[in-house]
Amino acid sequence: MKEKIAQRIKTADVKTLAKLLKRAQELEKRGLKDEDISLQLIADEYESGYKMPKYLGAGMYDKMNYMCRFYMDRTVRLALYYDYVIDAETLKKVLICLFEKAPIFHSKFVDNHIVPCWVVTDYHIDDAFRVVETDDLERSVKELSLPSIDGKDNIQLKIFLLVNGDKSALFFRWNHMVFYGG
Numbered sequence: 001m002k003e004k005i006a007q008r009i010k011t012a013d014v015k016t017l018a019k020l021l022k023r024a025q026e027l028e029k030r031g032l033k034d035e036d037i038s039l040q041l042i043a044d045e046y047e048s049g050y051k052m053p054k055y056l057g058a059g060m061y062d063k064m065n066y067m068c069r070f071y072m073d074r075t076v077r078l079a080l081y082y083d084y085v086i087d088a089e090t091l092k093k094v095l096i097c098l099f100e101k102a103p104i105f106h107s108k109f110v111d112n113h114i115v116p117c118w119v120v121t122d123y124h125i126d127d128a129f130r131v132v133e134t135d136d137l138e139r140s141v142k143e144l145s146l147p148s149i150d151g152k153d154n155i156q157l158k159i160f161l162l163v164n165g166d167k168s169a170l171f172f173r174w175n176h177m178v179f180y181g182g
Contacts, residue, residue: 001035008043020046031125032096041100052103056118073148078172079141085168088131088161095159096125104178109151118178121154131161137169149175 005020006012012020020042027038044050099105105128107118134140140162149156157174 001038004035004039005042008039009046012046016046027096027100030096030099030123032093034093037093037097041097052100052120054120056104056107056120058109058116058118074151074175074177075148076172076174076176077145080170080172081137082168082170083166085163085166086161086170091159091161091170092125092129095129099123099125099128099157105157105174106155107178108154108156109177123155128155128157129159129161131163134162134164137162137164137167141169141171144171144173147173149173151175151177 001021001024005024006017009017009020023042023045024035024038027041032038032041103120104118106123107120110117110119132140140160144160144162149158153175156178157172160171160173162169162171
């Protein structure tokens with residue numbers, strides 16, 4: 001991987017290459033095994049100057065939603081049904097890229113009365129994505145709809161690929177606070 005990074009990013013010095021290699025190892029630890037996609041993410045981050053933030057500011061609606069946490073569950077649920085089975089490994093790669101580009105999805109809300117914020121946390125894609133074999137897609141969607149996502153969880157977006165023979169469903173469950181602050 002080190003050679004591929006050096007070939008792709010010719011202007012990087014030794015210290016920068018070491019940081020980029022560490023980033024590649026971090027992506028692998030999070031579940032991304034495809035070196036080409038890792039290399040593309042790393043190159044995009046290097047060329048744009050993007051650095052994963054440690055904190056994300058909380059907006060007014062984050063604060064309001066947190067105050068109303070006992071009156072609503074702040075969780076959005078969405079099910080999409082397909083007449084074919086979605087490739088789980090390809091979807092997993094896409095989701096890792098999404099989580100890397102939108103760190104709010106692997107953050108937790110910190111209720112600080114002066115400066116509330118989102119703290120970016122480490123994750124593995126298996127914390128956010130799961131494949132479920134089922135004999136009844138509708139029943140499984142209803143069961144997955146019951147839990148909510150708390151702002152104090154490390155993962156704010158959970159995706160389930162439900163498979164029943166030659167049909168599948170994608171079920172998304174996310175904390176809608178992330179669309180205000182992150």
